[in-house]
Amino acid sequence: xxxxxxxxxxxxxxxxxxxxxxxxxxxxxxxxxxxxxxxxxxxxxxxxxxxxxxxxxxxxxxxxxxxxxxxxxxxxxxxxxxxxxxxxxxxxxxxxxxxxxxxxxxxxxxxxxxxxxxxxxxxxxxxxxxxxxxxxxxxxxxxxxxxxxxxxxxxxxxxxxxxxxxxxxxxxxxxxxxxxxxxxxxxxxxxxxxxxxxxxxxxxxxxxxxxxxxxxxxxxxxxxxxxxxxxxxxxxxxxxxxxxxxxxxxxxxxxxxxxxxxxxxxxxxxxxxxxxxxxxxxxxxxxxxxxxxxxxxxxxxxxxxxxxxxxxxxxxxxxxxxxxxxxxxxxxxxxxxxxxxxxxxxxxxxxxxxxxxxx
Numbered sequence: 319x320x321x322x323x324x325x326x327x328x329x330x331x332x333x334x335x336x337x338x339x340x341x342x343x344x345x346x347x348x349x350x351x352x353x354x355x356x357x358x359x360x361x362x363x364x365x366x367x368x369x370x371x372x373x374x375x376x377x378x379x380x381x382x383x384x385x386x387x388x389x390x391x392x393x394x395x396x397x398x399x400x401x402x403x404x405x406x407x408x409x410x411x412x413x414x415x416x417x418x419x420x421x422x423x424x425x426x427x428x429x430x431x432x433x434x435x436x437x438x439x440x441x442x443x444x445x446x447x448x449x450x451x452x453x454x455x456x457x458x459x460x461x462x463x464x465x466x467x468x469x470x471x472x473x474x475x476x477x478x479x480x481x482x483x484x485x486x487x488x489x490x491x492x493x494x495x496x497x498x499x500x501x502x503x504x505x506x507x508x509x510x511x512x513x514x515x516x517x518x519x520x521x522x523x524x525x526x527x528x529x530x531x532x533x534x535x536x537x538x539x540x541x542x543x544x545x546x547x548x549x550x551x552x553x554x555x556x557x558x559x560x561x562x563x564x565x566x567x568x569x570x571x572x573x574x575x576x577x578x579x580x581x582x583x584x585x586x587x588x589x590x591x592x593x594x595x596x597x598x599x600x601x602x603x604x605x606x607x608x609x610x611x612x613x614x615x616x617x618x619x620x621x622x623x624x625x626x627x628x629x630x631x632x633x634x635x636x637x638x639x640x641x642x643x644x645x646x647x648x649x650x651x652x653x654x655x656x657x658x659x660x661x662x663x664x665x666x667x668x669x670x671x672x673x674x675x676x677x
Contacts, residue, residue, distance in 0.1 A: 332404040334370030335396035342386055357381045373397055413444045419456045422478040423447060424543050431541060433486055451485055475597055476545035483546045484553075484593070487563035491536035491555060494527075498558040499534025501586060507533055508582070508616055515575050515617070515648040519674035526578075535560045535585065539676045542567045547597050550577040554590040571672045572654030576613050583612030617651050626652075633662050638670060648672075 343353050350368065354361040359381070366372035374382070379393035417440045425443055429436040434446040451459060459481050507529050514522040523539075530537040536555070542548060542565040550564045562581045566574055577596055584594045588605050602610070626641050633656055642649040650671040656662045 328403050328406060330407075332400055332407055334400050335374055335393060336368035336370050338396060339374075339382070339393075340368045342388060346386065353385065356385045370400075373401070410441065413441050413448075416444050416448075416456055417441070419478075420444065420447075422476070423482060424476075424479050424545070427543055428482060433482070451481070475547050479543045479545045480548065480595070483540055483543050483548060483565070484551060484563075484595070487538050487540045487551065487561060488555065490538040490540070491559075491561045491563070494531065494536040494538070496531040496534050496536050496559055499560055504533040504535070504582070504586065508579075511579070511582070512617065512647055515571070515651055516646070518672075519571075519676050523676050530562065534558055535562055538563045539566055541565065549573065549596040550581045551593065551595045552581040552584040553593040557590065560585050560590075566674075566676050569673045569675065570650070570654075571648060571674060572650040574674075575617065575648070575651060576654065579613035579616050580609045583609035583616075587612060614655070617647055618645060618655055623655065627656075627659075627661060633667070635667060635670065638667060 343350070348356075350364045351361050354364045357364070357378075359378075363372060363378075367374060367378070374393050374397040376390070376394060379390035379397075382388060382393050383390040420440060420443055425434065425447070428434045428450075434450050435442070437443060437446065448454060448456070453459060459478075510529055511526070514526055517525075527537045536559060538561070540563050546565070547567075548565050549567055550562065552560065552562050555561050562578070562585070564574065564577055564581070568574075580596055581594070584605070587608055588594070592605075594605065594609070596606070596609075622641075622645050638652050638656070639649050642652045653662075653667045653670045657664050657666070
């Protein structure tokens, strides 16, 4: 016996309602031929119903009620439950075939985050995952896996974990109301986004989401899953609704903001058909390099950066803070850029970089 999520107990075999019909006419000392005569139906029909080869239709159920006294709805419900249980048992066998896939998904982590129900039953885990993804087979997730396989990464992400991370972003984004996408408004908002880099996470997160929504972007923060290695992702849920999701994987503000502006670059510069996932790559595509340049130059204007770095000075804390204040970004943005360019060691000025958590 199996109990489903509605606490209904289903037998391990599908029992046709014809079995109850056979017991009922036997208890009333009726033969199949006599029942057929009283119902004005061919005896072959009665025999096929009893053997489970023919369904009890509503018309037949009404006739059985008149002849046997058992309410028509009883026969109808028995037939409905029999057909459902047959389909359920077939589906169960198909679910069992997909159990080997479970080892590829970070199920325990997903359960801890509340994305799926915690259960040790393998078939239930398969059902939970398929419902989470909104598919009937894991084979249908190949569109997500192509994101993980199509490029060369410093660390190869798990296609299944990455698919789960992307799907969670999609689920949360569907619950966010946004205005119709407006590219002009997004470009105008870039200055406001830069100003937010100077505020702590508890102050900027809601404002950032609101600004994005006003431009037609659903911004979501999705905790990273093991072996995803993703900083952020961009895709379009509809022609007028973009999705940007960030993992806050390293929790440093300069990396967070670079990832955000990188995704904004994809929205402004690239089409609406592709899924872009920001992962450390050994060979970046043209689009990823262009998004990097967009983030770099939007956060720190090229002319300003050249002027700041052309004096051959030592980059002191005071100099970095003064420069960041002048161009109106967080000092950590400048530190991250200097470290990335190799102008200072990665161990230098890290006190200006801030770690935070976004819930």
